[in-house]
Amino acid sequence: MKWPLNKKPVPYDQVPLYNRYYLYASKASHVDPVMVMGTEIEADSLLAFLRERNRTGDTLVTTSHALVRATALALAQFPQMNVRLVGHRIYSFRAVNIRTAFVHRGNKEIDVMLISSANTKSLEQIGQEVWQRMLQAGRGGIGRDRDLNKMRRLPSFVFGQFMRFYGFIDRTFPIPTLGRLDELRGGSTMVNDLSSSGAPPMRMYKPSRFPDSCDSLNLTLGPVETKVVQREDRFVSIRVMPLFLRADHRLTDAYEVGRFLSLVRDLMQNPQRLELGADQ
Numbered sequence: 001m002k003w004p005l006n007k008k009p010v011p012y013d014q015v016p017l018y019n020r021y022y023l024y025a026s027k028a029s030h031v032d033p034v035m036v037m038g039t040e041i042e043a044d045s046l047l048a049f050l051r052e053r054n055r056t057g058d059t060l061v062t063t064s065h066a067l068v069r070a071t072a073l074a075l076a077q078f079p080q081m082n083v084r085l086v087g088h089r090i091y092s093f094r095a096v097n098i099r100t101a102f103v104h105r106g107n108k109e110i111d112v113m114l115i116s117s118a119n120t121k122s123l124e125q126i127g128q129e130v131w132q133r134m135l136q137a138g139r140g141g142i143g144r145d146r147d148l149n150k151m152r153r154l155p156s157f158v159f160g161q162f163m164r165f166y167g168f169i170d171r172t173f174p175i176p177t178l179g180r181l182d183e184l185r186g187g188s189t190m191v192n193d194l195s196s197s198g199a200p201p202m203r204m205y206k207p208s209r210f211p212d213s214c215d216s217l218n219l220t221l222g223p224v225e226t227k228v229v230q231r232e233d234r235f236v237s238i239r240v241m242p243l244f245l246r247a248d249h250r251l252t253d254a255y256e257v258g259r260f261l262s263l264v265r266d267l268m269q270n271p272q273r274l275e276l277g278a279d280q
Contacts, residue, residue, distance in 0.1 A: 004186040009089035012184035033249040049271035064193035072118035097187030105138040188216040207246040218246040
C-alpha cells in the first residue's frame with residue numbers, strides 16, 4: 001500500500017480565482033476545462049545527441065526516454081502542476097512519477113507503465129527501466145499482466161459496475177494505491193511518443209483524457225519532419241518534431257502551461273541539460 005498524495009490538499013487561498021470558476025462550475029454549464037497547446041522542437045541537436053550517446057553507451061536511449069526525462073525535470077521545477085483533483089480539492093503528489101505508453105508485444109495492445117521518481121533517475125536509468133519492463137511484458141513475466149488478464153475475463157456488467165464503484169471512491173477520497181493495477185494513479189502526467197517509424201506528419205493532435213482523475217497532464221511528441229527556415233541571410237533545412245500538451249484549467253492556466261511547455265521544449269533542444277540533476 002502506498003500513499004501517492006500529500007495528506008493535506010492545497011490551501012483554498014492558494015488556488016487562483018479563475019481556476020476556482022472551472023473547479024466549482026456546475027455540469028449544467030457544460031464547462032470544458034481542457035486546454036491544448038502545441039509547439040515544435042528543433043530536433044537536430046537531440047537526434048545527434050542520442051546517436052552519439054548510443055554509439056558509446058550501454059543502453060539504447062530514444063526520444064521517448066528523453067521526453068520522459070525532460071517532463072520529469074520540468075515538473076520538478078513546476079511542482080504546482082504535479083497535482084490532481086479529489087472532489088473539489090487539489091492534492092499534490094509526493095513524487096514526480098511519469099506514465100508512458102508502449103506496445104505490449106504479448107497481447108498486441110497498448111499498455112502503460114509508471115516510472116517512479118523520474119526526476120531523480122538519469123537518462124540511462126530511465127532507458128534501462130523502460131526496456132526491462134517492455135521485455136518482461138513481452139515474455140509475460142510480470143504479475144501485472146496476470147491481473148490484467150483477469151480483468152479481461154470479467155463479464156461486461158461486472159466490469160462496468162466495478163469501474164463505477166472504483167471511480168466514485170477514487171474521485172471522492174484520497175485513497176492509497178493498493179496493488180499493481182492501480183499503481184498508475186501514482187502520477188499526474190502521461191507521456192506519449194508518437195514519432196515511431198511510418199507515423200504520418202502530425203498537424204494537429206487532441207490527447208484524449210483517460211477516465212481517471214489523476215490524468216492531469218499529457219505530453220505527446222510527433223514524428224520528425226524536415227522544414228526550411230531562414231537563418232540570417234540564407235535558408236537552411238532543419239528537422240523538427242511537433243510537441244503537444246493537454247492540461248486541466250481547474251489545476252493550472254495558459255500562462256503556466258506556456259512556461260512549462262517552453263521548459264520541456266528547451267530541454268529537448270538542449271539535450272545535454274538532460275544529464276543534469278533537477279536542482280541544476
